[in-house]
Amino acid sequence: MESKSISAPVIFDRSREEIEEEANGDVFDIEIGVSDPEKVGDGMNAYMAYRVTTKTSLSMFSKSEFSVKRRFSDFLGLHSKLASKYLHVGYIVPPAPEKSIVGMTKVKVGKEDSSSTEFVEKRRAALERYLQRTVKHPTLLQDPDLRQFLESSELPRAVNTQALSGAGILRMVNKAADAVNKMTIKMNESDAWFEEKQQQFENLDQQLRKLHASVEALVCHRKELSANTAAFAKSAAMLGNSEDHTALSRALSQLAEVEEKIDQLHQEQAFADFYMFSELLSDYIRLIAAVKGVFDHRMKCWQKWEDAQITLLKKRETEAKMMVANKPDKIQQAKNEIREWEAKVQQGERDFEQISKTIRKEVGRFEAKRVKDFKTVIIKYLESLVQTQQQLIKYWEAFLPEAKAIA
Amino acid sequence: MEGRQEAGKENKPSSISVDPQGDSSLQVEISDAVSERDKVKFTVQTKSCLPHFAQTEFSVVRQHEEFIWLHDAYVENEEYAGLIIPPAPPRPDFEASREKLQKLGEGDSSITREEFAKMKQELEAEYLAIFKKTVAMHEVFLQRLAAHPTLRRDHNFFVFLEYGQDLSVRGKNRKELLGGFLRNIVKSADEALITSMSGLKEVDDFFEHERTFLLEYHTRIRDACLRADRVMQSHKCLADDYIPISAALSSLGTQEVNQLKTSFFKLAELFERLRKLEGRVASDEDLKLSDMLRYYMRDSQAAKDLLYRRLRALADYENANKALDKARTRNREVRTAESNQQLCCRRFERLSDSAKQELMDFKSRRVSSFRKNLIELAELELKHAKGGGTQDTWV
Numbered sequence: 001m002e003s004k005s006i007s008a009p010v011i012f013d014r015s016r017e018e019i020e021e022e023a024n025g026d027v028f029d030i031e032i033g034v035s036d037p038e039k040v041g042d043g044m045n046a047y048m049a050y051r052v053t054t055k056t057s058l059s060m061f062s063k064s065e066f067s068v069k070r071r072f073s074d075f076l077g078l079h080s081k082l083a084s085k086y087l088h089v090g091y092i093v094p095p096a097p098e099k100s101i102v103g104m105t106k107v108k109v110g111k112e113d114s115s116s117t118e119f120v121e122k123r124r125a126a127l128e129r130y131l132q133r134t135v136k137h138p139t140l141l142q143d144p145d146l147r148q149f150l151e152s153s154e155l156p157r158a159v160n161t162q163a164l165s166g167a168g169i170l171r172m173v174n175k176a177a178d179a180v181n182k183m184t185i186k187m188n189e190s191d192a193w194f195e196e197k198q199q200q201f202e203n204l205d206q207q208l209r210k211l212h213a214s215v216e217a218l219v220c221h222r223k224e225l226s227a228n229t230a231a232f233a234k235s236a237a238m239l240g241n242s243e244d245h246t247a248l249s250r251a252l253s254q255l256a257e258v259e260e261k262i263d264q265l266h267q268e269q270a271f272a273d274f275y276m277f278s279e280l281l282s283d284y285i286r287l288i289a290a291v292k293g294v295f296d297h298r299m300k301c302w303q304k305w306e307d308a309q310i311t312l313l314k315k316r317e318t319e320a321k322m323m324v325a326n327k328p329d330k331i332q333q334a335k336n337e338i339r340e341w342e343a344k345v346q347q348g349e350r351d352f353e354q355i356s357k358t359i360r361k362e363v364g365r366f367e368a369k370r371v372k373d374f375k376t377v378i379i380k381y382l383e384s385l386v387q388t389q390q391q392l393i394k395y396w397e398a399f400l401p402e403a404k405a406i407a
Numbered sequence: 408m409e410g411r412q413e414a415g416k417e418n419k420p421s422s423i424s425v426d427p428q429g430d431s432s433l434q435v436e437i438s439d440a441v442s443e444r445d446k447v448k449f450t451v452q453t454k455s456c457l458p459h460f461a462q463t464e465f466s467v468v469r470q471h472e473e474f475i476w477l478h479d480a481y482v483e484n485e486e487y488a489g490l491i492i493p494p495a496p497p498r499p500d501f502e503a504s505r506e507k508l509q510k511l512g513e514g515d516s517s518i519t520r521e522e523f524a525k526m527k528q529e530l531e532a533e534y535l536a537i538f539k540k541t542v543a544m545h546e547v548f549l550q551r552l553a554a555h556p557t558l559r560r561d562h563n564f565f566v567f568l569e570y571g572q573d574l575s576v577r578g579k580n581r582k583e584l585l586g587g588f589l590r591n592i593v594k595s596a597d598e599a600l601i602t603s604m605s606g607l608k609e610v611d612d613f614f615e616h617e618r619t620f621l622l623e624y625h626t627r628i629r630d631a632c633l634r635a636d637r638v639m640q641s642h643k644c645l646a647d648d649y650i651p652i653s654a655a656l657s658s659l660g661t662q663e664v665n666q667l668k669t670s671f672f673k674l675a676e677l678f679e680r681l682r683k684l685e686g687r688v689a690s691d692e693d694l695k696l697s698d699m700l701r702y703y704m705r706d707s708q709a710a711k712d713l714l715y716r717r718l719r720a721l722a723d724y725e726n727a728n729k730a731l732d733k734a735r736t737r738n739r740e741v742r743t744a745e746s747n748q749q750l751c752c753r754r755f756e757r758l759s760d761s762a763k764q765e766l767m768d769f770k771s772r773r774v775s776s777f778r779k780n781l782i783e784l785a786e787l788e789l790k791h792a793k794g795g796g797t798q799d800t801w802v
Contacts, residue, residue: 203662211655218648225641232634239631242624244616245774251781371666378670385677392792396785403781406774 030056030135032150034128037120039107040071046108047071050124052131054150060142061151068153072099075127077158081145082134087290088297090358092366093140094133095286097126125275129283136369187302191356197363198295205288212281219273226266233259247406254402258395265388272384280377284370291366298355305348312341433457435553435568437546438466442538446470447499449545453568460569471498473567473574474545480563481552488716489761490558491769493551494705496544504534522654529646529686536690540698547702598715601722609721611759617766618714625707632700639697642689649682684791691791695784703773710769717762720755727751 036051053067079096086093103119135141135150149155189195233256240252319334432455439450452466478495481487508530511523518526552558567574609615653675660671727748734744 207655207659207662211652211659214648214651214655218645218652221641221644221648225638225645228634228637228641232631232638235627235631235634239624239627242620242627244620245770248774248777251777255781367664371664374667375670378674382674382677385681389792393789396788396792400782400785400789403778403785406778406781 030054030058030141032128032131032135034124034131037124038069044105044108047073048107048120048123050127052150060147066151068151068155070149070155072104072123072127073158074149074155075130077155078134078145078149079130080158082140082143085143085145086140087293088300090294090298090355090362091137091139092287092290092294092362094130094137095290096130097123098286122279125279126283129279133287187299193360194295194298194356198292201288201291201295205285205292208281208285208288212278212285215273215278215281219270219278222266222270222273226263226270229259229263229266233257233263245406251402251406254399258399261395262392265391269384269388272381276377276381276384280373284373287366287370291363294359294362298352298359301348301352301355305345305352308341308344308348312338312345315341433553433559435546435549437542437549440538440542442499442501447538447541449542451549451568459565465569467568467571468573469567470573471496471545474548476574477552477563477567478548481558481561482712484561487558487561488720489713489758489765490555491706491709491713491765493548493555493558494702494709496541496548499537499541501534501537504530504537508534518651519654522650525650525682526647529650532686532690533643536693540694544702594715598718601718613763614714614717614759617710621707621711621714625704625711628700628704628707632697632704635692635697635700639689639693642685642692646682646685646689649678649685653678653682680794684794687791688788691784691787695780695787699776699780703776706769706773710766713762713765717755717758720751720758724748724751724755 031054033053033055034050035053038049038051040047040049049069049071051067052070053065054061055065057064076096076099079093083093100119100123103116103123106116107120134146140146236252236259237256240249240256243249243252315334315337319331319338322330322334434454436452437449438452441448447470449469450466451469452464453460454464456463475495478492481492508527511526511530552561552564558564609618656671656675656678660668660675663671727744727750731741731744731748734741
């Protein structure tokens with residue numbers, strides 16, 4: 001079985017055109033490529049290093065083209081930093097690709113087979129899409145951690161991202177606690193827009209998940225079709241060899257060749273099925289989870305504001321009580337606390353308004369991007385399907401005269 | 408010129424070439440077939456001007472077991488030892504299809520009514536295709552018999568075609584099936600013994616070549632047939648996969664923002680078209696490729712059987728020669744040995760002559776059948792690829 005070095009189609013190579021026709025004034029003249037996966041080290045401590053190349057004309061960068069070597073945990077570390085800074089104020093931070101213990105172990109152990117090559121390629125493409133999405137975000141692009149990630153040759157190792165590390169487990173526990181809290185927050189939604197949007201994203205999430213599951217089945221079966229076609233091609237060739245009628249023997253060999261070419265087509269189509277369609281869906285399923293997270297943060301923000309208001313009320317009650325009881329030093333204390341909590345209430349209100357404003361803007365940007373992404377990919381995918389059919393026509397048209405030539 | 412079914416039976420998959428000469432004094436076809444719960448009843452219609460028959464046109468109803476009886480009668484008849492006996496049609500098997508229909512009926516609440524209707528349609532088409540195939544297989548068997556100058560004159564054949572009542576031929580019971588199985592093993596062992604017999608030399612290059620050829624050919628065509636089946640299954644699988652995808656895309660289309668609606672709908676529509684395409688590709692590959700390969704796998708086995716019989720006759724001839732020599736040296740029962748040797752010699756020569764003709768017919772039949780089917784396969788594949796890839800409507 002020959003190993004093919006096929007790389008995933010670069011979905012975002014339209015970024016230059018995007019820049020030119022960008023109506024809302026965001027100009028992102030920056031392009032990221034992730035390439036050249038290289039295994040570093042041996043055994044269980046081995047890891048894959050990827051080359052991250054940035055091409056840009058933006059003045060904030062010192063050079064117009066530069067590259068660094070990064071490993072997977074570096075990407076996770078980047079995401080972790082960005083998430084901790086921006087998620088809770090309402091920015092939709094693109095999620096990093098998922099860890100895969102099984103996949104990585106195979107690579108570490110040194111299996112040079114097609115499945116580990118596929119795994120590395122899948123990961124490389126995912127990392128590239130992740131970075132592209134991140135740099136396209138106007139706010140995140142300004143972040144110093146992002147710039148350091150892209151530019152500096154040495155990066156401190158992000159240790160807290162290890163799958164089973166203490167920090168990892170703590171994160172899991174926190175996520176669970178968050179989920180429980182969310183259930184108990186009953187927010188008085190004064191703005192119908194948020195409720196509507198949340199519902200929409202919920203629906204979209206369900207639909208995408210369902211579609212994704214079906215597409216995964218398609219990818220799997222198309223690969224099977226390819227394998228079966230290749231096997232049939234071989235047996236047709238063997239049959240052609242056995243056949244003692246010359247013209248028929250020739251036609252059977254030609255049939256075998258046609259089937260081999262068709263197998264190639266199936267493989268390419270399976271590739272498109274996966275990298276264009278399936279991965280798009282799975283990326284957006286995780287992006288929508290990030291969007292939902294941002295809405296949750298807004299709820300927590302509201303809760304904090306609400307709590308501050310309740311506390312302020314209590315402090316005022318205390319003050320009133322103290323006045324009645326005529327305890328001058330306690331009254332002063334109460335007045336101080338009231339001032340403190342009035343400030344907190346004001347801050348809470350400002351924070352809530354800010355996060356609401358940010359989310360509105362973010363959702364607008366997100367939706368615009370989503371529409372562009374889907375449209376671009378769907379068109380490309382449609383083209384791939386049509387292209388396959390056209391190739392099939394060519395192959396069978398070439399074969400027909402051979403069949404007719406059997407005397 | 409190949410013997411063909413009437414133009415009226417348009418939808419019958421007739422992938423097998425029957426008669427290179429084209430003689431119409433005896434025409435047989437299966438004009439109707441009915442599937443009852445666990446059996447199929449075939450209406451065999453005969454049109455003939457042969458003096459033997461009472462009428463010029465008549466029909467009888469036959470079941471699969473009666474076809475098998477007829478086939479076995481030919482195989483066991485010494486007169487036809489020098490001929491390739493057309494392979495028996497396979498038993499009609501709707502099990503898999505029936506099971507799938509049942510499973511669908513039991514219901515999976517997560518699929519929409521539309522998806523359900525499509526899946527039901529697919530399965531019903533599959534059932535119908537299997538039905539048509541089994542009719543074609545049984546018909547081809549009879550038509551080859553009718554086209555063969557010697558086989559068509561068989562008494563059992565006439566009875567099969569004409570006798571109005573059912574032939575009271577029950578299916579083989581377990582003992583008989585086992586017996587048949589053992590006979591095959593004995594036959595293989597016998598063949599192995601014969602070929603290793605000292606002094607047994609194949610004097611005829613033609614047969615030497617045929618034997619080598621057939622052995623290899625049969626194995627390879629069996630392989631090709633199996634793998635063609637798997638390809639066909641994969642195509643069907645793909646067609647099934649397109650159903651939920653198309654449904655999900657349509658559903659997304661209805662709910663999405665305006666800018667994306669059209670894209671999703673177009674993709675949904677393409678998948679629906681691809682589904683039908685894959686289904687047709689699967690069924691055409693099945694008929695033109697798989698079935699043809701399967702038929703010639705069986706036919707080449709029948710040819711191998713013929714070679715075995717001839718070899719057996721050669722061995723008997725050799726043995727008779729040895730017995731004659733022995734009798735002559737002892738000067739005992741020379742007459743008997745002489746007449747036996749002559750009998751064996753004549754039998755062997757008769758078998759060799761007719762086998763040669765049969766094998767050449769086999770080759771020409773095979774070539775013309777492959778030619779016809781490969782052309783039709785290519786034409787159908789082209790038709791489907793052109794139908795599924797119209798590029799006019801994309802955004």
